[in-house]
Every structure is written in structure tokens, then in C-alpha cells.
Amino acid sequence: MGNVVLYYARVVLAIIVLMVSALYGTIASIVCTLIGKQHLSQYTTARFYYYAMKYVMGIDVKVIGEEKLRNKPFIVVSNHQSTLDILMLGRMFPPGCTITAKTSLKYIPFLGWFMALSGTYFLNRSNRQQSVDTLNDGLRNIKEKKRALWIFPEGTRSYSTDLVMLPFKKGAFHLAQQGKIPIVPVVVSNTSTLMNxxxxxxxxxxxxxxxxxxxxxxNLKKEDITKFSEDLREKMFEELKEIGYSKAINETNIPPESVTYEKQKEIQHLASTSKNTAVSSATDLTGSTDA
Structure with a gap:
């Protein structure tokens, strides 16, 4: 019972942190726009939210290979899991980067206002042509001003407690192919151990x-985009299986799938260690016999 109470208390606190960050973002976006720096709005707000979540909620982000996000322009594609993706973006977001989002988010108080003011590309999923026009505008902006775009090609959050990755939609890859813009894949550990x-x-x-x-x-051709996206998804999925689950301090609960995964990893590690020890012993014995 106590764990459930703690869970809901943290949910409420996390919502408060998000709303405060969105309010900060709204103000920051207005200021950045007035001084001609709108492209930095999402970066500064993302950092604010990251530090707020880190110190208030106790959730941090460890990044491997962050230096690969320095050379813009590029399009980032990453797996999409839960609302903790916002925290991940808060730590990862490079200056001059923006995101795509569904149109309905525009109307959420504070959060939607910030997103609209900071240059988010809103996509109307019921109007394909409108979405295409929006992405084409984004493509021109990325190329001309050497910016970056962050896209979740799964299209929706998986909310999965398993190590899975949904099929990729092709929009990000068509954009990259049309603009000859590099793609930077980003793989995020399963966050269901932190929030579910x-x-x-x-x-x-x-x-x-x-x-x-x-x-x-x-050299990517239009007719090769489907295979390209499928191959990339498979590569990212293999990385996800290696990274596994986010490391958690269990104060509320843990999904059973993550417990099974950790046990399997431990068994594999013990088997590998035993095998290496046996090989080492056999080598030492052979060496002693030869001597």
C-alpha cells in the first residue's frame, strides 16, 4: 500500500515539475524570439526540465557517444517509450535542434504554448499533405541554417515492459534522403523500471x-528507403537488447520482465566466466606439461 501511495505522490510531483518547466519554456521562448534566438528555446527549456527532474525526482541520464551529436545538420531517430522520453530529450537535446509532435499537443496549457512558441513542427495525422508540407519546411530550415531534427520513427510510445521496438514509419528517412542529410541513431534503455x-x-x-x-x-535512393529503415531498426533493436533496462533504485515496484532479463544476464555472465576460467586453466596446464 505504501508503495502505491509513493507512486501516486511521485506522479503528481512529476506533473508539477513538467508544468513549471513548460511555463519556464513559454517565457524563455518569448525572450529568445525577441532577441532573435528562437532556435535555442527548446534547448534551454530541455536543460531546465532535465535538471529539475534530476534533482527533484532523482532520475539521471547517462550518455554514451554524445560527441556524435556535434556536427549538424542531421536527423536523429530514436526509440519512443514513455513520458520519460521528455527527460531523455532534456539531457540529450543539442542546441538548434527541434522536434515533431502531433497537433493535439499544441492546445495543452503551458506545454503546448511553449512548443508552439519554440518552433515545434506539429503534424496533423488526419491530413497527410499538411504534414508533408510541415516536414518540407523543416527540411529547408535544417539545411539552410545547419540545424537538427529529432524524430521518433515508431510514431507512438510503446509503453512496453519488454525490450521491443515498434515498426518504423518512413517519414524521417524520406526527409533525410531528399535533403541528403545524415541520420544519427539514438538508442534509449527501457525505462519501465523507472516509470510504468x-x-x-x-x-x-x-x-x-x-x-x-x-x-x-x-547515396540513398528512394526505392531503397524501406530496406534502409528496416535494417536500421534491426541494428537499433540489437543495441537495445545489449543496453537493456534503465538502472533503478526499487522503491515502488519493478516490472517482472526486467527481473527475468537481469537473471538471464547474470546466468550468461557466470557461464562466460566459467568458460574463460576453464580455458585459462587448460592453457596453464598445457604450458606446465610442455615445460
Whole structure:
């Protein structure tokens, strides 16, 4: 019972942190726009939210390969899991980067206002042509001003407690192919050990993020986009299985799938250690016999 109470208390606190950050973002966006720096609005707000969540909620983000996000322009593609993706963006977001979002988010008080003022590309999923026009405007902006765009190609959050990755939509890859813009894959550890409504999970801990090598699209043809996206998804999925789950301090609950995963990893590690020990012993024995 106490764990459930703690879960809901943290949910409320997290919502407050998000709303305060969105209010800060609204003000920051107005100021940045007035001084001609609108492209920095999302970066400064993202950082504010990250530090607020880190020190108030006790959730941090560990990044592997962050230096690969320095050379703009590029399009980032990453897996999409839960509302903790906002925290991950808060730590990862490079200056001059923006995101795409569904149009309905525009009308959420504070959060929607900030997103609209900071240059978010809103996509109307019921109007394909409008979405295409919006993305084309984004593409021109990325190329001309050497900016970056962050896209979640799964299209929706998985909310999965398993290590899964939904099929990729092709929009990000068509954009990259048309503009000859590199793609930077980013893989995020499964965050269900930190937050999950099904099992009433809201723990402190660390999200692990791995930035993979940039992929050139200079020679990518339109007819090869489907295979390209499927191959990239498979590559990112393999990385996800290696990274596994976010490290958590269990104060509320833990999804059973993550417990099974950790046990399997421990068994594999013990088996590997035993094998290496046996090989080492055999080598030492052979060496002694030869001597």
C-alpha cells in the first residue's frame, strides 16, 4: 500500500515539475524570439526540465557517444517509450535542434504554448499533405541554417515492459534522403523500471542512452528507403537488447520482465566466466606439461 501511495505522490510531483518547466519554456521562448534566438528555446527549456527532474525526482541520464551529436545538420531517430522520453530529450537535446509532435499537443496549457512558441513542427495525422508540407519546411530550415531534427520513427510510445521496438514509419528517412542529410541513431534503455503505470512503478535511477555512428544518406535512393529503415531498426533493436533496462533504485515496484532479463544476464555472465576460467586453466596446464 505504501508503495502505491509513493507512486501516486511521485506522479503528481512529476506533473508539477513538467508544468513549471513548460511555463519556464513559454517565457524563455518569448525572450529568445525577441532577441532573435528562437532556435535555442527548446534547448534551454530541455536543460531546465532535465535538471529539475534530476534533482527533484532523482532520475539521471547517462550518455554514451554524445560527441556524435556535434556536427549538424542531421536527423536523429530514436526509440519512443514513455513520458520519460521528455527527460531523455532534456539531457540529450543539442542546441538548434527541434522536434515533431502531433497537433493535439499544441492546445495543452503551458506545454503546448511553449512548443508552439519554440518552433515545434506539429503534424496533423488526419491530413497527410499538411504534414508533408510541415516536414518540407523543416527540411529547408535544417539545411539552410545547419540545424537538427529529432524524430521518433515508431510514431507512438510503446509503453512496453519488454525490450521491443515498434515498426518504423518512413517519414524521417524520406526527409533525410531528399535533403541528403545524415541520420544519427539514438538508442534509449527501457525505462519501465523507472516509470510504468501498469505495475505502479516510479523509481529513482539512471537512463542509459547510446548514440550510434552517423549514417550518410548521400547515396540513398528512394526505392531503397524501406530496406534502409528496416535494417536500421534491426541494428537499433540489437543495441537495445545489449543496453537493456534503465538502472533503478526499487522503491515502488519493478516490472517482472526486467527481473527475468537481469537473471538471464547474470546466468550468461557466470557461464562466460566459467568458460574463460576453464580455458585459462587448460592453457596453464598445457604450458606446465610442455615445460
Amino acid at each position: 503505470s501498469k505495475y505502479k512503478v516510479f523509481n529513482r535511477g539512471v537512463i542509459t542512452v547510446k548514440v550510434l555512428d552517423s549514417i550518410s544518406t548521400d
